[in-house]
Amino acid sequence: MKTILVIGGTGAQGIPVVKALATNPEYTIKIITRDTTSPSAQYLTTLPSVTLIPGTPYSEPTLHSALSNTDIVFANTNGFALGEKAEIYWGIRLYELCRQHAISHFIYAGLEYGSKLGNFLPKYRCGHLDGKGKVVQFLSAQPTEPMKWSVITSCMYMEALWEFLRPYPDPDADEPGRLVFAAPLGEARCPLICLEDYGRYVRWMVENAEQSNGLELHVATEDVSWEELAATFSEVTGKRAVYKDVTLDEYFSSGIFPDPEAKIGGKEAGRDDATLMSYRDNFSGFWNTWKDQLTQRDYLIMDRVLPDRVRSVREWMGLVGYDGGIGGC
Numbered sequence: 266m267k268t269i270l271v272i273g274g275t276g277a278q279g280i281p282v283v284k285a286l287a288t289n290p291e292y293t294i295k296i297i298t299r300d301t302t303s304p305s306a307q308y309l310t311t312l313p314s315v316t317l318i319p320g321t322p323y324s325e326p327t328l329h330s331a332l333s334n335t336d337i338v339f340a341n342t343n344g345f346a347l348g349e350k351a352e353i354y355w356g357i358r359l360y361e362l363c364r365q366h367a368i369s370h371f372i373y374a375g376l377e378y379g380s381k382l383g384n385f386l387p388k389y390r391c392g393h394l395d396g397k398g399k400v401v402q403f404l405s406a407q408p409t410e411p412m413k414w415s416v417i418t419s420c421m422y423m424e425a426l427w428e429f430l431r432p433y434p435d436p437d438a439d440e441p442g443r444l445v446f447a448a449p450l451g452e453a454r455c456p457l458i459c460l461e462d463y464g465r466y467v468r469w470m471v472e473n474a475e476q477s478n479g480l481e482l483h484v485a486t487e488d489v490s491w492e493e494l495a496a497t498f499s500e501v502t503g504k505r506a507v508y509k510d511v512t513l514d515e516y517f518s519s520g521i522f523p524d525p526e527a528k529i530g531g532k533e534a535g536r537d538d539a540t541l542m543s544y545r546d547n548f549s550g551f552w553n554t555w556k557d558q559l560t561q562r563d564y565l566i567m568d569r570v571l572p573d574r575v576r577s578v579r580e581w582m583g584l585v586g587y588d589g590g591i592g593g594c
């Protein structure tokens with residue numbers, strides 16, 4: 266038996282990771298959560314060999330206790346809760362604590378280092394991408410023994426098509442019922458990852474530690490253009506939809522964020538922390554990173570790791586019965 270600690274296990278990303286790991290009867294899974302009674306925490310306890318540890322993962326006493334008698338750690342730190350500075354701190358500190366507790370394998374949920382990929386031009390600065398990206402730079406400089414490390418670098422969730430990426434009634438439509446997928450993406454192809462496969466990539470890393478040691482695996486289901494996304498949606502659902510390429514100003518005026526000037530991580534770090542970025546600045550860098558296609562993935566590697574992976578947004582829409590509504594899965 267191996268014991269795996271999952272940080273962020275109750276989140277959108279963590280749940281499919283725990284589900285995938287729980288299919289292996291050789292694993293006992295521990296999850297730190299601030300609320301053991303939440304629906305997601307309660308759901309996870311219905312899976313085999315899952316136990317909850319009450320507390321926050323951003324606390325040394327909780328981490329020391331959770332890391333004792335643990336073999337493997339998967340960590341998705343929450344940059345939206347922490348802000349960039351604290352996310353960098355906790356990513357590096359987690360690595361150090363894992364070494365201290367003789368963890369055999371540390372798996373980190375990374376994101377693209379947009380600023381570095383964009384030659385540090387300010388238009389690409391995005392705290393929640395750069396924070397994880399900087400932790401990945403730190404990890405990449407560490408030895409692969411005695412503790413193995415792996416990074417799974419992801420992108421927007423395909424499941425966000427049920428949420429902030431979903432289409433809405435097109436105010437400019439000259440035909441009734443037409444929907445619009447609006448995004449500040451221009452002609453770019455933007456990667457999306459189906460979360461069930463994300464969980465299976467993490468299980469592969471755990472089960473193939475020799476191959477995943479020292480590896481940063483960039484994962485996505487498909488690089489999708491929003492023009493194709495709207496067309497595919499229309500074909501799959503029979504509902505007419507178009508893509509509207511919006512400016513960043515139009516995007517932030519759409520009400521997508523209740524207060525675009527609010528600071529990300531301000532609740533935890535305190536609103537006066539000068540390192541925090543506003544939603545407007547952070548997500549401007551985010552969309553510019555995708556719009557200018559700064560990132561790349563190797564789909565041949567993904568095909569080798571998960572031969573039965575979901576290959577396209579079309580396949581995903583069929584599998585989940587996507588209808589463009591809210592919620593869904």
Ligand SMILES: NC(=O)c1ccc[n+]([C@@H]2O[C@H](COP(=O)([O-])OP(=O)(O)OC[C@H]3O[C@@H](n4cnc5c(N)ncnc54)[C@H](OP(=O)(O)O)[C@@H]3O)[C@@H](O)[C@H]2O)c1
Nearest residue numbers: 273274275276277278298299342343344346393420421422
């Ligand atoms: N949205 C995307 O498309 C996307 C894509 C790739 C990566 N990410 C990254 O994923 C991270 C967020 O994870 P997620 O998407 O799984 O989010 P989520 O569904 O909102 O889950 C949030 C997780 O963070 C924990 N959490 C929330 N606030 C916290 C706080 N103040 N203190 C301690 N723990 C807290 C929650 O644990 P409790 O059980 O304690 O509530 C839960 O496990 C971010 O760093 C984001 O950049 C997001």
